[in-house]
Amino acid sequence: MEMTFRWFGDQNDSVNLSDIRQIPNVKGIVWTLLNQPVGEAWPEEEIAREVSKIKENGFHPEVVESLNIHEDIKLGKPTRDDYIKKYIDTMEILSKHGVRVICYNFMPVFDWIRTDLERPLEDNSTAMHYEHKILDDMSPKDLIHNMKENTSFELPGWEKEKLDIIQDLFKAYESVTRESLWDNLQYFLEAVIPKAEELDIRLAIHPDDPPWSLFNLPRIISNERDINRLINLYPSTHNGFTFCTGSLGANRDNDLVEIAKKYVDHIFFAHIRNIRYLNDTDFVETSHRECDGNIPILSVLETLYRNDFKYYIRPDHGRQLWNEECRPGYGLYDRALGIMYMNGIIDHLDKEDKK
Incomplete structure (x- = not known):
């Protein structure tokens, strides 16, 4: 497995590539073009510029996260073919x-x-927290109001250009069921996986986070059954998933070790994150150290190692430590600590193998 580190670019990240270079054993940068409109093809000159920066600092650029899917594809609209073509165009340049x-x-x-x-x-650091009742008590109308009026209510991963059309999006999804969303995912995969095979690019879908429906929106990548269905939706060595321990682990019924063992050949990327359960739904993110949360970090890493996991791994969200000003979950310090924790586990497994 190869250690990587997520970076959002010079204009969008408090962490510098030169800082990341000082973390032992980081080989690659997981990157994106954050300011590109969703659905549009990424300009080659901007891709080349970002890749050049990454390489100049001693890393490889082999993992992109996220090349986001336009909502028209998820909704199955007639316009999806144009957006899929642009997606493929970007894949070719990447x-x-x-x-x-x-x-x-x-x-x-x-x-x-x-x-x-x-x-x-408890240690005076801060971390991201999920309380289900807050969202469960909200209507889409409440959510829209909060996002417009309260700048502190900013959802991570939110594409801000959606704010003006969010009411229309909720309306459009009223007719979308889990099965129709599966159908739309299959349509997408049937279009892009043959090109992925030709380009030797592996597509790794990220699990739902949290892994259950919110605001009556369907979610379809939440458990082992969903993962199995995904893989069989378009059987290919280039169709797989991102094994996110925090996302899948939020579903208490998921056996992360069994999933890692059973589907290792279709795991192309692993996000290692720890969370502590607060009740049946709520959780708070913690350090990567296993005993600080409820995710079996040691067993997951050992399972990936023993089953010859050969792709990419990165520390996922960390705490905010030592007054660092950073994107929530994406500071330098705790993710660096997480890497060193994982390095120690991997070094121990290497040593055991050589006995």
């Missing part, structure tokens, strides 16, 4: 510049959601 894995998601309207971005922890 392939020319060394990209080998694309992480994407198929979550309607939102990416991942938290209700508090800076919840204080």
